[in-house]
Amino acid sequence: MFVSGLGYVISETFKGLYRNRWMCITSTGVVVVTLLMLGLFMLVSLNIGHITETVKEQVEIVVYIEDQADQEAVNELYKRLSEHSQVEEVTYVSSEEHMRRLQRQLGGMLEGYDSALDNPLLASYEIKTVVPESVVELAKEFETYPAVSTVFYGQGYVENLFAVTGVLQYVGLALMLGLAVTAIFLISHTIKLTVMMRRKEITIMKYVGASNWFIRWPFLMEGLLMGLVGAVVPLVIIYYLYQYSIEWVAGNNLYFLSLLPAEPVIRELAKYLVPLGTGLGVIGSTFSIGRFLRV
Amino acid sequence: MVEAENVSMKYNRCAQYALEDVTFSIGRGEFVFIVGSSGAGKSTLLKLIIREIKPTAGVMKVFGKDISRLPRRRLPDLRRSIGMVFQDFRLIDDRTASENVAFALMVTGASRRDIRKRVPHVLGLVGLQEKTKERVCDLSGGEQQRVGLARALVNRPSIIIADEPTGNLDPGTALDIMNLLRSINLRGTTVLVATHNREIVDQFKKRVIYLDQGKLIGDERKGIYTHVR
Numbered sequence: 445m446f447v448s449g450l451g452y453v454i455s456e457t458f459k460g461l462y463r464n465r466w467m468c469i470t471s472t473g474v475v476v477v478t479l480l481m482l483g484l485f486m487l488v489s490l491n492i493g494h495i496t497e498t499v500k501e502q503v504e505i506v507v508y509i510e511d512q513a514d515q516e517a518v519n520e521l522y523k524r525l526s527e528h529s530q531v532e533e534v535t536y537v538s539s540e541e542h543m544r545r546l547q548r549q550l551g552g553m554l555e556g557y558d559s560a561l562d563n564p565l566l567a568s569y570e571i572k573t574v575v576p577e578s579v580v581e582l583a584k585e586f587e588t589y590p591a592v593s594t595v596f597y598g599q600g601y602v603e604n605l606f607a608v609t610g611v612l613q614y615v616g617l618a619l620m621l622g623l624a625v626t627a628i629f630l631i632s633h634t635i636k637l638t639v640m641m642r643r644k645e646i647t648i649m650k651y652v653g654a655s656n657w658f659i660r661w662p663f664l665m666e667g668l669l670m671g672l673v674g675a676v677v678p679l680v681i682i683y684y685l686y687q688y689s690i691e692w693v694a695g696n697n698l699y700f701l702s703l704l705p706a707e708p709v710i711r712e713l714a715k716y717l718v719p720l721g722t723g724l725g726v727i728g729s730t731f732s733i734g735r736f737l738r739v
Numbered sequence: 740m741v742e743a744e745n746v747s748m749k750y751n752r753c754a755q756y757a758l759e760d761v762t763f764s765i766g767r768g769e770f771v772f773i774v775g776s777s778g779a780g781k782s783t784l785l786k787l788i789i790r791e792i793k794p795t796a797g798v799m800k801v802f803g804k805d806i807s808r809l810p811r812r813r814l815p816d817l818r819r820s821i822g823m824v825f826q827d828f829r830l831i832d833d834r835t836a837s838e839n840v841a842f843a844l845m846v847t848g849a850s851r852r853d854i855r856k857r858v859p860h861v862l863g864l865v866g867l868q869e870k871t872k873e874r875v876c877d878l879s880g881g882e883q884q885r886v887g888l889a890r891a892l893v894n895r896p897s898i899i900i901a902d903e904p905t906g907n908l909d910p911g912t913a914l915d916i917m918n919l920l921r922s923i924n925l926r927g928t929t930v931l932v933a934t935h936n937r938e939i940v941d942q943f944k945k946r947v948i949y950l951d952q953g954k955l956i957g958d959e960r961k962g963i964y965t966h967v968r
Binding site: 452463644645647648649650651652653654655656658 | 789811812814815816817818819823829830831833842843845846847890894
């Protein structure tokens with residue numbers, strides 16, 4: 445029976461990992477720690493993004509209708525608003541509904557007040573926009589429409605909210621990129637070190653007439669396995685940590701912290717961490733081994 | 740088997756030639772010593788023969804072919820036809836004598852049955868039949884060099900190249916190794932030994948190529964270590 449190519453690669457991969465187990469454990473440990481840090485940061489980033497999106501989604505424009513506007517003008521206003529390309533949803537809120545909301549907010553303070561006889565509150569349209577950031581511009585536009593009394597969108601607060609979320613997004617992205625570059629640097633150098641430790645073995649293989657691919661394959665497979673384990677272990681750790689965090693947030697009634705569900709988040713992280721780990725393992729091995737193959 | 744035609748070699752960033760205008764020819768079945776002091780160009784010459792490096796000028800032919808023109812993918816074939824023995828043995832320390840020898844067969848795609856048959860045989864030839872399962876780091880210097888010799892022999896090469904094979908050995912062990920090389924040569928394998936071991940060169944009375952500062956200063960049949968101009 446001939447020593448088959450695949451059989452050789454698989455057997456040499458596992459033999460290589462076993463013979464150099466301490467170096468491999470150390471290298472895999474570096475990959476685990478680096479990708480764990482990156483994964484945790486991505487997790488926090490994803491959740492900050494989710495929370496800011498949730499807050500942004502609550503931003504809406506309230507268009508108050510003129511008291512004297514006739515029904516035709518009100519219908520025309522509804523038509524213009526609902527057909528606007530930037531508007532996602534238009535909800536009519538009558539002056540009676542506004543009064544009921546106010547009574548709910550103020551509790552007993554309006555007890556005995558007969559709103560049916562004297563209701564100073566204006567009816568309105570509550571508008572959700574397609575893009576939350578466009579509320580300022582749209583509010584200005586809606587002010588010019590006929591039958592509009594005033595437009596409210598949380599002036600002052602909304603601008604600050606968007607400024608803060610914008611900065612958060614950029615800072616998060618910059619930090620994530622920085623961490624990703626650090627991870628790439630650390631992992632590729634660790635893999636390089638693992639290969640360097642075995643340069644004597646590679647040189648001997650060359651002297652006895654091994655082809656470059658014969659030498660390369662087991663190293664590539666080792667790099668792939670180290671990268672894979674180095675990516676899967678952090679994902680498992682993150683999954684359990686995150687599950688615990690979700691339960692803790694729910695247990696402490698911190699409902700304003702609307703965290704993303706665990707499974708989709710882990711799937712999202714796996715999309716980045718697994719290719720990053722395995723890719724760096726393979727690429728790191730390929731580049732590191734290249735210089736020793738030029739014998 | 741090996742022909743050098745006006746071969747010169749200059750390493751990058753070095754002002755001097757490591758080898759300069761060297762011409763010689765080695766035939767099938769010859770035993771040749773390449774002698775000279777450190778820096779004479781012995782190792783450079785051996786590196787040129789296995790195409791670890793290419794000459795700056797001239798033609799280096801092995802088995803009648805200009806190996807400078809050999810494509811990289813054909814290098815393994817060349818090296819399987821040349822057995823290399825090194826001063827520092829270059830064995831994989833954490834593997835057994837058998838594994839080190841088998842390794843040279845595996846790279847050629849030999850069958851497991853062939854490997855199981857040839858490895859003990861070749862280890863027997865170098866007198867290590869009792870040590871096949873021992874890790875090389877547990878063997879003495881002389882035994883390690885025997886493993887190196889067995890590894891060089893296992894692919895039945897046409898040429899054995901030994902770079903200072905006795906450099907790390909005591910005189911008695913060095914002589915044993917050289918006798919082994921002589922017996923390999925007697926079976927028809929061409930043997931090239933780079934050395935500065937005067938006693939052995941003088942005792943063997945084989946062809947000697949003398950190098951000095953990169954230049955070939957003598958080539959004598961049945962030579963002795965000291966070249967007389």
